[in-house]
Amino acid sequence: MLEARGLACERGGRLLFRDLDLALAPGEAALVTGPNGAGKSSLLRVLAGLLPASAGAVAWTGGGEADFHYVGHG
Secondary structure: OOOEOOOOOOOEEEEEEEEEEEEEEOOOOOOOOOOOOOHHHHHHHHOOOOOOHHHHEEEOOOOOHHHHHOOOOO
């Protein structure tokens, strides 16, 4: 399970998102849409642990580290 509570991300002095709560059970998916620069890639990086959140917490539960994968894009 993926859970995010009170998540916020700031990059370059610009707040991209704040107070974001998310819960996804195994097999569920989320569609992330928005214009360029809205913070979609930053959100995915925060969820994957590749970028620290400005606030809040992310928790992956129910599997070993090898069960979680990040697929980046160019």
